[in-house]
Structures are given as C-alpha cells and as structure tokens.
Amino acid sequence: MLSNERMTKIALVGTKDLMKDTIEVLHSLKIIHILDFKEQDETFQIGKPLGEVSKFSEILLSIRSILSNFDIRPENLKETYSKREVTRELEIEVLNTEKEIKVLNEKITKLNSVLGQINNLKSIGDLENVGLEKNFLKSFENIISSKSNLEAQRKKLKDQLESLIAEKSSYFLQYEDFLSAEIDKMEAPLRFTTTTNTFLVEGWISEKKYGVLEETIKKRFGNRVHLEKVKFSDEETVPVEFKHPAPVKPFELLLDLFEYPKNREIDPTFALFITFPLFYGIMLGDIGYGLVIFITTILLKMKLKTEGWRMLLGILEYSSLYTIAFGFIDGEFFGFDIFHLLGIEEIFGLHMPIIDRIVDFMPVLIMSISIGVFHVLLGLVLGFFNVKKAHGFKEAILEKGSWIILVISIIFIAASNYISYLFIYVGGALLLISIILLVVGEGFIGLIEIFGIMSNVLSYVRLMAIGLSSVGVAIVINSIAMDIILPKGGIFVPLGYLVLVVGHIGNIMLGILASFLHSLRLHYVEFFTKFYEGGGIKFRPFGIKY
C-alpha cells in the first residue's frame, strides 16, 4: 500500500522503416512513458515528425475553437458518441460542417451590426420637433420598421446554427479525438533518437507490464525490433505511478499540487489520507457545516466529472465526515450549543459536549500541541527510513535519529508533570544524548535548529485557533440574528433569517477554504520538511490524452 508501481527502464531499437508501425503499437498499448531525446551530435539526431503535422494541427485548432465556442463536451451530449473508425466521408463531412458554421456565424455577426445601427437610428425619430421635414424622416422610419423582419431572420439563422451543432457535435468530438491522437503519433519521433537508418526509443514501463510489451513486439515484428531492459542508477528520476486503493486515491491531488515523490522515497499519500481530514475536522468541527459540505460535495460529484474535481470533492467528502464527528465532540450545530439547547446531558455515559472549545480552550490548546509533537515525530521517523534507505543506518541516526530522540525527550519532560516526576530524569538523559548526536552530526549550528522544531510544533496551535475563530463568527451571526433583529418582530423577521442564511453561507465558505489551506500548510511546511524531498515526475503513458 505504501510502495508504488516498480518501474524498469527500457530501450527499443529498430530500423527506420518500422518506426511508424512501432509508434502505432506503442500508442495502442498505452503503457510506456517515453523519455525525451536530449543530446544531439553528428551520429545521433532528433527524429523528424511523420507527415504534415502543421496541416493537421490547423484543422484541430479550428475544431477545438468550435468545441469551446459552443461548449461541446462529451458529458454534455445526450447520446454517447461512438468511437467509430474515422473514414474519408466523416472527414469531409466534418470539414464541410465547419465551413457551414463559419458562414452562418458571419451572417449572424453582420445582422447583429446592422441591428445595432438601426437601434442607433431610433433616436433620430425624435428629431421631428427640431423642424426637419417629415418626408425625410419617413425614410428613416421605413428602415426602423424593417427591424422586426431582420430580427426574425437572425433568429432563423441562429436556430439553423444550433440544430446544426446539435446534430454534428458527436462528429466533432470524434474527429477531435482522432486528430489529437494522430498528431501525437506523428510528433512522437521528436522524442526519439535516430541515426540515418535506425531509431531508438528510451522509456519507462512498470515491471508487471514488461511481459505484455515484449510479447506484442515479438508477435508483430519478430526479431526486427529489439527490446531490452536498461540498467539505471538511483540518481535518475523514475516516473511514479501510484497504485492506491480507491479511498486514498483523491489525496494524490495534494501531491500533484506539491511535488511527486522521488524514486525509492516513502510515498506520503497514505499519511495524508489519515491526518489531512483529521486536522480539517478538528479545525471546522461543526455538525451543521459538515452536513452542508457533505451534501454539496455529493451533489457536485454528479455534475463535475473531470478527474481533478473528483479528487478535490473526494477529499472534501472525507473531511466533512470528520467535521461532523468533531461537531459531536464540540457540540456545535451552526454555532449553536446543540446539546445544551436540546437538553441532552449525556450520551452513552459521556458528558455532552465532550469539550466546549469556546470556554475550555486550554485543553484544546494542549491537545493541538500534542498532536503537533506526534505529527512532527511521525515525519522524523519517516525521514529516518528515507535516509536509511538512501545513505545507510549511521547517517540516518546522525541526521534524523538525533531529532527523534530530542522530540521524545521533550515528551518525557512534559509527561513528568502529569505522571511521575521521575520521568524528568529520563527526559533529561535523552535530551543530553540527542544534543551530543546533534553536535556530532551537524555541528553547533544544528543547535539553532532546535528553535525551528519548536516553531514547527507551536504551529499546530492553529488547530485550535482557526476553529475558535470559525465558531466565533458563527456565534456572532447567531446572536445578531436571534438576539438583536428577530425579537423586533414585523418586517425584521425575514431580515433576521436573511442575516442567518447569508452569514452562515459566508462563514461556511471561509471555513472550507481556511481549514483546507491550513491543514494543507501543516502537511507541506511542518510535516513534509521532515522527510520529503520530492522532485519526481508523473508516469504519463504514451497514447493517453492529457
């Protein structure tokens, strides 16, 4: 679960007459991440594109402009468009339709400008008072009266255009698919290394799928195209292909925004899956807000189908569930003290609400800092394994082990207040060890970084502070509406409800944004800096449209 797909580097060599067929095969397999060709010299040169790419690109461009102008997208179509073979007839049809649309569009613009001028003429009709001759003005009136006629004409043209678009939009989509794939294939040699008579493709493939590629190449070309695995050093950036289970998948987006993990580095997506929604929930913590976000994400999921949106909504969905859970702990429903209002004292023997975070902010503050200590500790432990994998055990102890012991010693010293004063000696001894290790590992400058760790941990105070400010605003909205406006009665009643609705919508939007950003920040700045290097690239198989 924590490791990603294992990649292997491959090289594919063949004679140039087979290049087109090879590209065809690779494009249909969609399993190879092609490396771009880099160094050019006298023997090895960059490949030339096949066929007339520029002509195809031009057509593609005009089709895409039609698609975006009329908002034609696969998910907007009623019938699913079939991916038929693109034939000569279809091509001609699409190009003719494109011309037709252009002509219709031109006519409509012309009519629009004429109608605009007539509208300007209308004001001239008032000139009668100035003393202009009546006959002269009549000719203007004739023009003005033809306006409705022109408008009808315009409407007719618009209808014609619309029906044309509705009829042919599936063709357009299909042709766009075809063209972009075709251009992809034609431009592929630009990434290959070529000599006068041969070509070489370098790329990455997941180890599991190597067999499939080998078999296909063998079947298609026999021995005429040669495929082999190439050795690669640890320094090389290996493209990353995640294989997370469905619930964890949305959190890949957060790495997409930051950086992909480098080769052999621990993939933090699973840690994000556990702690990101938790922090979000602690900060927002309100049953009502959680429900609103949950329902909104469910509704939006039906509408927005692109991958990025799905991931974002997936993250928000999990986070809203945590928000509802922490809402029960804090006893908040749109800022109201729900258990108090309903008169519920106990549920399952627990005093409700478990923590009233407005009154008892000190326990929440201490809890936030303890979460910070453990989160930073987790980051350091992950960092320990990363360094151990890359540079060995000794380095790991000196670089990360010292910090781990330091944080543990602080935990011991803090615990001595609550459990037993003996803990302080253990903590002191550990602190001494860690400082020695620190000085050995990083010199005396390392000691300065202790303040860095301290500010990292204190930064988790925001788990309390952001929540507190969000509740604060909610309570203010409630008291303005309930205590000040509503008691006045009469026309103030709808106004009071308006304040409630608008205020809470605003506060929910702020809450979503603030909790999201601050939870993200805690991970990027406080957590990732302890172990994560990043700098990897995404696995982009050749043949898949982006």
Added chain:
Amino acid sequence: MGELSVIVVILSAAISVGVTGIAAAWAGKHIGSAAVGAMAEKEELFGKGLVLTVIPETIVIFGLTVALVLLFVVLPQIL
C-alpha cells in the same frame, strides 16, 4: 497597582491581536502578489503559491494564542 496591571494585561492582549493581524495582512499582501506573478510564469507553482500565502497567518495565530492566554489564564490570577 492592581487596577493598573489589569489595564496593562488587557491592553497587551489587544495589541498582540491587533498588531499581529496587521503584520500578517501586510506579509500576505506581498506574498500574494509575488505568488500570482510566479504563477503567471509557471502554472505548476499554484500549489506552492497557495501554501505560501497562508504562511504569515502563523503570526496572527500566535498573537491570538498569546491574547487568549493573557485574558483567560493571566487575568484571573491578578483579579
């Protein structure tokens, strides 16, 4: 003496929230405009820019914490 220290504590709480708020806003303004500028050059920087803009808010969060501690922990001890 007693009254004066109460005034000082409350004033300190007000200053710690107010001044850190202004500081965070000022820093946010500069970072925000720089982040948008960087994004115009390179769109992949969106994630990093987004996080950079919330970094100075730590200042005001610390200010708020200090104010809360002053008002709810220090003040009752003086009174």
